[in-house]
Amino acid sequence: GNSVTQMEGPVTLSEEAFLTINCTYTATGYPSLFWYVQYPGEGLQLLLKATKADDKGSNKGFEATYRKETTSFHLEKGSVQVSDSAVYFCALTAISSGSARQLTFGSGTQLTVLP
Amino acid sequence: ETGVTQSPTHLIKTRGQQVTLRCSSQSGHNTVSWYQQALGQGPQFIFQYYREEENGRGNFPPRFSGLQFPNYSSELNVNALELDDSALYLCASSQTGTGLEKLFFGSGTQLSVL
Numbered sequence: 001g002n003s004v005t006q007m008e009g010p011v012t013l014s015e016e017a018f019l020t021i022n023c024t025y026t027a028t029g030y031p032s033l034f035w036y037v038q039y040p041g042e043g044l045q046l047l048l049k050a051t052k053a054d055d056k057g058s059n060k061g062f063e064a065t066y067r068k069e070t071t072s073f074h075l076e077k078g079s080v081q082v083s084d085s086a087v088y089f090c091a092l093t094a095i096s097s098g099s100a101r102q103l104t105f106g107s108g109t110q111l112t113v114l115p
Numbered sequence: 116e117t118g119v120t121q122s123p124t125h126l127i128k129t130r131g132q133q134v135t136l137r138c139s140s141q142s143g144h145n146t147v148s149w150y151q152q153a154l155g156q157g158p159q160f161i162f163q164y165y166r167e168e169e170n171g172r173g174n175f176p177p178r179f180s181g182l183q184f185p186n187y188s189s190e191l192n193v194n195a196l197e198l199d200d201s202a203l204y205l206c207a208s209s210q211t212g213t214g215l216e217k218l219f220f221g222s223g224t225q226l227s228v229l
Contacts, residue, residue, distance in 0.1 A: 041222060042222055043205065043207075043219075043221050043222045043223060044158070044205065044207075044220040045220070089157050091157070102148070102160035102163070102173060103150075103158070103160065103218075104160070105157030105159070106157050107155065107156050108156070108157050
């Protein structure tokens, strides 16, 4: 079946440090890949996406490249800010029983950025 | 435009009871999905509703059921609550035909089963 594996957290960085959060996946077919962010007390928000191999998704300084050969979609940011502190989820699409498109999520990585 | 709203925000039940969680879709959205997020885990797909019918289901037992109303709002019902049902329940809405980048999540209902 489909699955997503994220690097274990929590991750603590100083402001302006470089961020990498690893994500690998197992899927049949050619899934689309996503990164979601969850701030305390809020719902999940889409951060970026990539729909095919070698696509690079980017938003708010975050980037991730869809690597089919390594089945990876690692999240990176060159200089983190305190406001980036949140839980980050890697996810992929799959077709559920029926016709619904569902998201399969990794277990999440808690990021804390210290001033 | 209004976002996805869920009620209640927190709920405490005892094992064996039944619970109903509610979700109001974002304006213009006709599809609702429900996810269960256990502590320290990623969300897991429960089911999706479109045109008041379930059109997809994850690996959850039949005691998890739902409804969608003509105004596209939705309910999640869980019967015979178990301790492992303690989790954050997330509702997400979208418009059919749009990609998952147009999927919007509510803040969730935190359910505690004692």
